[in-house]
Amino acid sequence: MPFPIDVALTGDAPFALSGATVTGDPDAAGQLRALVRTRTGAELGAGDDIALTVDGSGAAESYRLDVSATGIRITGADAAGLFYGVQTLGQLIRREGDSWVVPAVRAVDAPRFAYRGVMLDVARHFHDVATVRAYIDRAACLKLNVLHLHLSDDQGWRLELRSRPELTATASATAVGGAAGGFYTQDDYRQIVAYAASRHMTVVPEFDMPGHTHAVGLAYPEIAAAPVVEVITEGSIPVAGEPYTGIGVGFSSLRIGDEATDAFVRDVFTELADLTPGPWLHFGGDESLGTDPEDFARFVAQASAVIAGLGKTPVAWHEAGAASGLAPGTVGQFWGFVSPTDAAARHARAFAERGGRLILSPADAIYLDMKPTADSALGLTWANGPTSLARAYGWEPTEVVDGVGEEAILGVEAPLWTETVATLDDIDALAFPRIAAAAEIAWSPATGAERSWESFRGRVGGLGPLWTNLDIHFPALEEVPWTT
Missing domain, CATH: 3.20.20.80 (Glycosidases)
Structure with missing residues (x-):
């Protein structure tokens, strides 16, 4: 929410958040750590399970999200896009039995209005x-x-x-x-x-x-x-x-x-x-x-x-x-x-x-x-x-x-x-x-x-x-x- 331009389940197994780590842009990583902590009570460690980067490509405020069983990649066109990709990831977190997971999805997203x-x-x-x-x-x-x-x-x-x-x-x-x-x-x-x-x-x-x-x-x-x-x-x-x-x-x-x-x-x-x-x-x-x-x-x-x-x-x-x-x-x-x-x-x-x-x-x-x-x-x-x-x-x-x-x-x-x-x-x-x-x-x-x-x-x-x-x-x- 709001719904992305293009998003689809890949059919892969979900990504398990237990023991997961994050690396990349420090501001976005801090936002994600806080969001995961609030949603699940879990702490993300330092490492490359979840990678957050800005690559300068794409429309302003756009991002790409790729979740698989082995990792998560969020790439923003700019810092704002990376921030919005983190918000999307936070919305995808769900309970599965006794575990917290993120479903395997790919998304490409950008705003309609500036x-x-x-x-x-x-x-x-x-x-x-x-x-x-x-x-x-x-x-x-x-x-x-x-x-x-x-x-x-x-x-x-x-x-x-x-x-x-x-x-x-x-x-x-x-x-x-x-x-x-x-x-x-x-x-x-x-x-x-x-x-x-x-x-x-x-x-x-x-x-x-x-x-x-x-x-x-x-x-x-x-x-x-x-x-x-x-x-x-x-x-x-x-x-x-x-x-x-x-x-x-x-x-x-x-x-x-x-x-x-x-x-x-x-x-x-x-x-x-x-x-x-x-x-x-x-x-x-x-x-x-x-x-x-x-x-x-x-x-x-x-x-x-x-x-x-x-x-x-x-x-x-x-x-x-x-x-x-x-x-x-x-x-x-x-x-x-x-x-x-x-x-x-x-x-x-x-x-x-x-x-x-x-x-x-x-x-x-x-x-x-x-x-x-x-x-x-x-x-x-x-x-x-x-x-x-x-x-x-x-x-x-x-x-x-x-x-x-x-x-x-x-x-x-x-x-x-x-x-x-x-x-x-x-x-x-x-x-x-x-x-x-x-x-x-x-x-x-x-x-x-x-x-x-x-x-x-x-x-x-x-x-x-x-x-x-x-x-x-x-x-x-x-x-x-x-x-x-």
Whole structure:
């Protein structure tokens, strides 16, 4: 999981893990030792039963796996490919009587999309470094390679910036429902970025603007417009200058056209670019429901130009596609439905028409914060009701936005907004097992004998013991025939 491009049983006897040894790339060997220890309790010694190498051939992130009774060979095109081959090997380990074995298989594998992401919203509820690291581990084991961190919203600002110290001094202490807030120091953020890189994941940070900026107004009221409360359809009413702990959206905006606002945008993205080695910076651009459309278009064009001028690729939610002046190459992130409205499709398509590409995140299929079942204690239902695992799996990226083919799709991302998510257990309860659907859609070929709901649900069920060993507290959805 996700299913490889080409994999087959060879008919040979399985490889016995008892007393097995590993040699080769030290990082990959360490990952494999930890995975085998967690799954089986066994320790791999030093030796050449299992050989892990990088040979530089093949597509980026690809690998080849060969298991026989006498040994295992994993060869990666690069370090990421070798890491993913190790994850596949870990999924193949099974119990046979009193022994742990790996079935004899050959696999050749490579990803469909270069960008395979998850998003964690740390603004509605703050999640500490340990929780973020745990989520990175969970995503990476499914060959996902991007962590999008939603670092600011109406409820709080979550990253220390030395150019704008009031953001964390006065705008980080609260969260939804009055929960404690928090923020990452710059050292915390560097730790997250480095840990993600060790799992071959790139961090994409987001400061959302011009909307979703009520918290900015607590720190710098001179650049915040008054709340437009009539757009709120759910949640409490905000008051200018007071922390917001509700879940309403669309009411806030920066003052567009002011020199002080322009200076703020330059300051925060300049510092964020210095802290972030990855190529993408996300500037939001969604749900500015009370903002004048011309002001909105001017703002997102300017923000994208600032980011491009810093040598980064701007990313924005699809509403920003309404602006004709976006920096060339700006990436759009589509969060409409699998069958989108005309406006959402038009705005998303505009990114591709202007030389950018799209990240697909259809809310009614891949938003992990939607309830998985009607009786789930966590989650929301605004995206066409509860999202079952079957619905999470049953969509195709090239069929969402008319006129946007595979060449214009950068990848797929599964966001997890945190209105109802306060702990790692909450993350597990909503992300799993639907995160596996996102991973397979992002990695595996669109068609094939095993790219079916029946195959997928069976393979998800087979991962139950591994996920349990990895301390992932997933719900045992009735859609899945779980292996116990």
